[in-house]
Amino acid sequence: MNDKSRELVERYLKFCSGLSETTLVNYKSTMKIFLNYYDDSLSFENLTIEDIIEFFEVYEASRNTKIYRIRSLNRFYEWANKHKYITGNPVRSFLNTLKPDKKERDYLTQKQSDDLLRSIIDVNFYIFTMFFIKTGVRVSEFQNILLDDVDFNEQTIFIRGGKGRKDRFVFFDLDMGINLKRWLRERDILKPKAPNLFLNRRGKAIGKSSITHYINYLNDVYGKKVNKRITPHILRHTFATTCVDKGMDLRTLQDILGHEDIKTTSIFFIRIKRV
Incomplete structure (x- = not known):
């Protein structure tokens, strides 16, 4: 042009x-x-x-x-x-005439999630993976969480400027809380050079290359066992599917995932009905 x-x-x-x-x-x-x-x-x-x-x-x-x-x-x-x-x-x-092909959201079953975590030897990557599975955050949100965004008393994490520039809260359970405190001890060893909650091995905010390295690690240790490429987005789908399996309602899940359109969230409920 x-x-x-x-x-x-x-x-x-x-x-x-x-x-x-x-x-x-x-x-x-x-x-x-x-x-x-x-x-x-x-x-x-x-x-x-x-x-x-x-x-x-x-x-x-x-x-x-x-x-x-x-x-x-x-x-x-x-x-x-x-x-x-x-x-x-x-x-x-x-x-307006174009309709995308419908496809199932790829995710890990509860057993596969447990097996994945057991396969991870690297302490940092173990905690990162548990965090994705238990909070459902997007990878960009994961990168941008600040240390001060975590509230251990309320067991919440403030997600600032998510997709569509929308802020929200996500929640974590006791097991995740224990591992977050474990991560904070690991984080101190890195001599932090950024206010972000999660850092790379140089103590800096996690960038694209660090995410790529992390994804490659997950697929080296487990991806081939389930014949699918493991990514943070699949772990986000895993979180959503788990929430639906446990009976969470559509609106609540929409708020936690930060979906602007409830139709996007409803895809996870359609899968349950088919099952």
């Missing part, structure tokens, strides 16, 4: 800079795909619905991934329309 379109994307990404690092990375990736997909003679001002349909039909990715990309492009157009950089939106009407 032309230089004017590239400059507009830069302006849009600066506008979005207050969003979470993960969201911003996804937005950058999506906009780069569209900038490089279309010819230099095209711009966001003269893209047509036919151009968007062509992308959907030709671009090599899963149906759900392509829908995700088009949704992100729609957000860009809504921003550009609102701030009067562009008039019109060739994405919106086509997007």
Whole structure:
């Protein structure tokens, strides 16, 4: 696409800079795909619905991934329309016709969760994994929790600036509390250089490379045993599924998970009905 379109994307990404690092990375990736997909003679001002349909039909990715990309492009157009950089939106009407493929949320059973924890020798990674399984936080939220956000008396953790910039509380049980205090002793040994609750082995806030190393470790020690790739997001699904199995109601689970749309939460309840 032309230089004017590239400059507009830069302006849009600066506008979005207050969003979470993960969201911003996804937005950058999506906009780069569209900038490089279309010819230099095209711009966001003269893209047509036919151009968007062509992308959907030709671009090599899963149906759900392509829908995700088009949704992100729609957000860009809504921003550009609102701030009067562009008039019109060739994405919106086509997007309304797209329905993602439904798929089951992948998760670990209670036995698999227990087996996973037993497989982890690394003390830090053991506590990290238990934390994901017992709180259901997103990986970006895990990275951003501060030491002062933990209340051992109330057994709560304040999650600031979750998805959609929404704050909320999550809860932990006695077992998690014991292991969090164990982690605090490990944390002191690292000579903390950041106020975050969870730190890497250099005492700094956990970054993308540390998360990648952690995920690789989980899959080395256990992933192959269950024939699935273990990630913090699967552990989040595991938490949600466990809550439903124990009888938690839909609204409460929605609040704990930080879902904006209750339909997202209801997927876990649909699975229980099928069982």
